[in-house]
Amino acid sequence: MTTSPEEHIIYDGRIKMPYTWAAGKTSSYFLTQLRDYGRLWGTRCPDCAMVYMPPRKNCPRCVVTDTTWVELPPRGVLETFTVVHFSEPSLQPMEPPYIYGIVRLDGADTGLTHLVSEIEPNRLRSGMRMEAAFKKLEQRRGEITDLLYFRPEGGGRQ
Amino acid sequence: MSQRVGIIGFGQTYHRSRRDDVTGIELINEAVRSALEDAELTIKDIDAVVIGNMDHFEAVNYVDTWSVDGSGAWMKPLIKLTTGGTTGSTLGIAGYHHAASGLFDVVLVIGWEKNSESDTTGAIITCSDPIFDRFSFSGALPGLAVEASAYIKRYGITEEDAARVAVRDRTHGANNPYAQLQTPVTVEEVMKSPMLSWPIKLLDICPRSDGAAAVIFAGERKARQMCPQPAWVHSTAVRHSHAYFCDVNYEELHTLEGAVRELYDHVGIKEPLKELDVVELYQPYSFAGLKWIEAMGLCKPGESPRLIWDGATDMGGELPFNPSGGVICTNCIGATGLLRIGEAALQVMGRAAGRQVPDVNLALATGFGGAYWSDLMLLGRRPW
Amino acid sequence: MTDIAIVGAAQTPYQRCRDDANFAEMIYEVTCGALADAGLGISDIDNFITVSNDFWDGRTISSMAVQDACGSSFEGGRNVSTVEGDGTFGLLYGMMRILSGAYQTTLVVVHCKGSEGNMRQITNGMFDYIYTRPLGIEAIGAAALQARRYMDSYNITEEDFAHVSVKNRGNALRNPHAQLAAEMTVEEVMASKPIASPLKLHDLSPISDGAAAVILAHRNVADKLGRKPVWVKGIAHCSEAHFLGDRDLAEAPALRDASRRAYQMAGIKKPFAEIDVVELYDAFSYMEPLWLEELGFCPRGKGGELARLGATAFDGPVPVNPSGGVLSAHAVLVAGLARVIEAALQVRGEAGERQVEGPVEFALAHGINGPCGQSHCVVILGE
Numbered sequence: 001m002t003t004s005p006e007e008h009i010i011y012d013g014r015i016k017m018p019y020t021w022a023a024g025k026t027s028s029y030f031l032t033q034l035r036d037y038g039r040l041w042g043t044r045c046p047d048c049a050m051v052y053m054p055p056r057k058n059c060p061r062c063v064v065t066d067t068t069w070v071e072l073p074p075r076g077v078l079e080t081f082t083v084v085h086f087s088e089p090s091l092q093p094m095e096p097p098y099i100y101g102i103v104r105l106d107g108a109d110t111g112l113t114h115l116v117s118e119i120e121p122n123r124l125r126s127g128m129r130m131e132a133a134f135k136k137l138e139q140r141r142g143e144i145t146d147l148l149y150f151r152p153e154g155g156g157r158q
Numbered sequence: 159m160s161q162r163v164g165i166i167g168f169g170q171t172y173h174r175s176r177r178d179d180v181t182g183i184e185l186i187n188e189a190v191r192s193a194l195e196d197a198e199l200t201i202k203d204i205d206a207v208v209i210g211n212m213d214h215f216e217a218v219n220y221v222d223t224w225s226v227d228g229s230g231a232w233m234k235p236l237i238k239l240t241t242g243g244t245t246g247s248t249l250g251i252a253g254y255h256h257a258a259s260g261l262f263d264v265v266l267v268i269g270w271e272k273n274s275e276s277d278t279t280g281a282i283i284t285c286s287d288p289i290f291d292r293f294s295f296s297g298a299l300p301g302l303a304v305e306a307s308a309y310i311k312r313y314g315i316t317e318e319d320a321a322r323v324a325v326r327d328r329t330h331g332a333n334n335p336y337a338q339l340q341t342p343v344t345v346e347e348v349m350k351s352p353m354l355s356w357p358i359k360l361l362d363i364c365p366r367s368d369g370a371a372a373v374i375f376a377g378e379r380k381a382r383q384m385c386p387q388p389a390w391v392h393s394t395a396v397r398h399s400h401a402y403f404c405d406v407n408y409e410e411l412h413t414l415e416g417a418v419r420e421l422y423d424h425v426g427i428k429e430p431l432k433e434l435d436v437v438e439l440y441q442p443y444s445f446a447g448l449k450w451i452e453a454m455g456l457c458k459p460g461e462s463p464r465l466i467w468d469g470a471t472d473m474g475g476e477l478p479f480n481p482s483g484g485v486i487c488t489n490c491i492g493a494t495g496l497l498r499i500g501e502a503a504l505q506v507m508g509r510a511a512g513r514q515v516p517d518v519n520l521a522l523a524t525g526f527g528g529a530y531w532s533d534l535m536l537l538g539r540r541p542w
Numbered sequence: 543m544t545d546i547a548i549v550g551a552a553q554t555p556y557q558r559c560r561d562d563a564n565f566a567e568m569i570y571e572v573t574c575g576a577l578a579d580a581g582l583g584i585s586d587i588d589n590f591i592t593v594s595n596d597f598w599d600g601r602t603i604s605s606m607a608v609q610d611a612c613g614s615s616f617e618g619g620r621n622v623s624t625v626e627g628d629g630t631f632g633l634l635y636g637m638m639r640i641l642s643g644a645y646q647t648t649l650v651v652v653h654c655k656g657s658e659g660n661m662r663q664i665t666n667g668m669f670d671y672i673y674t675r676p677l678g679i680e681a682i683g684a685a686a687l688q689a690r691r692y693m694d695s696y697n698i699t700e701e702d703f704a705h706v707s708v709k710n711r712g713n714a715l716r717n718p719h720a721q722l723a724a725e726m727t728v729e730e731v732m733a734s735k736p737i738a739s740p741l742k743l744h745d746l747s748p749i750s751d752g753a754a755a756v757i758l759a760h761r762n763v764a765d766k767l768g769r770k771p772v773w774v775k776g777i778a779h780c781s782e783a784h785f786l787g788d789r790d791l792a793e794a795p796a797l798r799d800a801s802r803r804a805y806q807m808a809g810i811k812k813p814f815a816e817i818d819v820v821e822l823y824d825a826f827s828y829m830e831p832l833w834l835e836e837l838g839f840c841p842r843g844k845g846g847e848l849a850r851l852g853a854t855a856f857d858g859p860v861p862v863n864p865s866g867g868v869l870s871a872h873a874v875l876v877a878g879l880a881r882v883i884e885a886a887l888q889v890r891g892e893a894g895e896r897q898v899e900g901p902v903e904f905a906l907a908h909g910i911n912g913p914c915g916q917s918h919c920v921v922i923l924g925e
């Protein structure tokens with residue numbers, strides 16, 4: 001088989017599909033509490049006592065055990081972080097450079113991955129105390145990003 | 159070291175058109191709990207987990223790792239398989255090989271789908287080749303309709319013949335508390351239902367469902383320890399032959415013919431109509447319940463309407479089909495093939511409650527999907 | 543020790559964009575290559591495993607595209623299954639289907655064209671859609687969180703990671719299949735463009751197109767073939783928790799668990815002393831030392847020293863990624879099976895310029911699934 005001159009046709013395609021993901025009863029409670037009151041609820045396993053953030057309906061380790069709600073303070077410890085420099089506008093919530101971190105809220109056994117702001121990147125340290133900053137009430141939509149980002153406890157600086 | 163394998167537990171969700179009260183992970187967990195409860199096991203007894211669905215229905219990449227919180231696969235061997243409509247049967251067959259290989263003793267197999275979360279047809283269309291097939295001949299319905307019309311033309315069967323198949327499955331579905339559709343219908347109602355793509359009408363075809371299924375396979379020693387009557391796996395066979403829809407022979411279902419020949423030869427079945435006791439056929443639409451039972455060798459080509467009208471495949475007939483109501487009553491796609499296996503296992507174990515066929519020795523479960531692919535698993539009361 | 547051997551293998555060269563062939567044609571290429579390598583015909587194969595991913599292929603039921611190309615539809619069709627995940631998992635399931643007694647031979651094929659999709663959107667799709675995806679995080683951002691956690695837990699430095707990139711890209715100079723091969727210095731890696739701190743451009747694997755195939759056979763068949771079989775001595779897989787915050791990202795307990803079971807099967811007690819060559823899934827430079835720690839090649843927290851002190855160098859006591867590793871070519875899914883193929887070539891003594899010194903009694907290959915190596919498969923090959 002020959003083609004002359006050699007040419008490789010590139011076929012442009014795009015799958016664009018709308019999805020409607022049900023948050024379910026458990027996450028809906030978390031998200032409405034976040035939206036309406038700026039409160040953060042984790043779940044505790046009555047069997048192994050693990051406290052999960054984000055909340056889980058059943059304990060991932062005990063599997064057959066339903067968890068119970070436990071309110072967590074909007075404060076905790078930065079476990080790790082990264083400053084993102086590359087640009088992917090189709091995904092990214094803001095212009096790079098910006099920061100991701102994992103913050104373990106006080107009383108939780110697991111960390112929450114989220115954005116970190118109000119701090120110079122070179123001042124970031126694992127183990128720092130962080131606090132949650134929330135969107136204004138009227139801007140909250142029942143999404144994880146109603147929690148705007150974490151910042152150094154006691155107020156960060158831009 | 160290879161070992162014989164039995165099914166020792168089966169769990170499923172109550173299937174619905176949508177389950178907004180749970181996420182996919184939580185839906186999976188319902189089926190897992192139900193299977194563990196059924197087998198009287200805890201998650202600690204599980205040595206490996208097998209899971210699958212069709213990616214584009216929920217747009218989750220790496221469903222295996224994403225769903226660990228619900229599946230119970232935390233710190234366990236975990237693998238994902240997916241083959242389109244045959245996903246569920248592929249998963250069940252994988253569960254069998256996991257245990258049969260001797261590498262694992264007790265294997266939890268999970269199939270699931272939340273078809274409410276996307277446009278089912280939109281997602282299926284993307285299975286076609288993007289350059290040659292996708293713009294024209296795509297999605298599940300056109301292919302099935304072409305298959306049905308070719309079959310009508312060749313053997314002079316009627317739309318009423320097919321409607322009678324739909325009546326059978328929808329009548330059976332009323333016996334299954336887990337089925338999404340539990341309302342019996344009449345031939346007239348099927349005939350009067352809206353035409354979707356000639357000759358397929360609304361009541362000829364499956365719904366789309368949110369649901370999950372979990373089946374527990376175990377090697378012989380554990381199976382005997384853990385379960386008074388396992389459903390023993392006798393044989394499996396798979397044909398995923400075609401890559402393009404234009405390659406499919408719409409007059410015959412060669413994949414099913416090839417797979418049943420391999421399976422019958424392997425276990426020595428000569429007269430399937432007499433020797434099999436119940437069939438859970440992955441039958442997404444009514445016409446398949448005619449043509450495909452011919453491919454299975456239950457009667458000569460073109461003669462299936464007689465079996466259907468005679469009630470041979472009804473509950474109480476010679477070879478009951480789909481006591482669960484089958485795919486026409488419930489179709490959470492990644493779970494559907496595994497539901498066939500789980501339901502067939504219940505029949506062998508004698509635990510199918512209101513949908514039990516008496517004295518089941520051999521039960522056949524099938525899977526269908528992709529470009530007219532076929533999967534089979536034969537289960538029996540005694541180890542093979 | 544198992545009764546399964548690798549009797550044939552093939553891989554394409556890895557390229558940034560393979561626009562002269564679609565992925566079915568790439569599968570055909572490696573299918574023919576593996577059959578030729580094994581000295582078998584397609585009619586000798588009674589079982590097939592295809593490995594693909596619907597997101598990277600941009601089509602649902604992605605396995606449909608390769609059924610003809612791999613030969614599973616030959617003579618009216620054979621038994622086949624499809625694994626979605628790294629190629630090592632395909633190998634594992636292919637093995638199971640022989641060990642169950644159902645089949646004698648298995649062709650495992652895997653393909654990926656990273657060039658045809660948006661890697662960042664596709665890997666964002668690995669994450670939970672309620673809590674994590676809306677943040678825009680994807681494979682690189684998540685890996686950066688893991689790298690930082692690992693550094694901070696054990697005082698490992700970015701330079702330690704840079705040594706891995708230098709070693710592996712340098713090794714790739716000996717591998718004609720590699721996509722990125724270069725003589726580099728630690729300073730060059732350190733000075734490369736920041737991507738997501740602490741990761742810089744040269745800490746990252748490239749986007750690649752490629753395919754690979756392996757033929758497995760039961761002892762009954764393998765012993766009769768002309769070519770020296772490479773035995774699967776041990777194999778195991780394991781997954782840990784999904785949410786990044788549920789894990790201590792400086793550890794990989796699933797890899798620890800899988801490797802211990804694989805070692806047990808192979809009869810290995812001291813991996814550093816007994817394993818002669820390692821091919822790891824180093825999608826990012828930091829992964830190599832982290833995985834080596836969990837594989838038991840050094841105490842926890844000491845992984846950073848291995849490349850720096852030359853222990854994992856091409857001519858070191860345990861060469862790691864003599865092929866150049868995933869850092870030098872990263873066709874997703876394919877990369878794990880490529881590690882298996884490279885390890886098999888080392889056992890055969892047919893790795894050409896990248897053949898390590900001395901006899902290879904045990905070679906280790908490794909693949910991962912999910913974010914930050916959530917799920918691992920460890921394969922031990924030997925003579």
Ligand SMILES: [Zn+2]
Pocket residue numbers: 045046047048049050059060061062063065
């Ligand atoms: Zn618990």
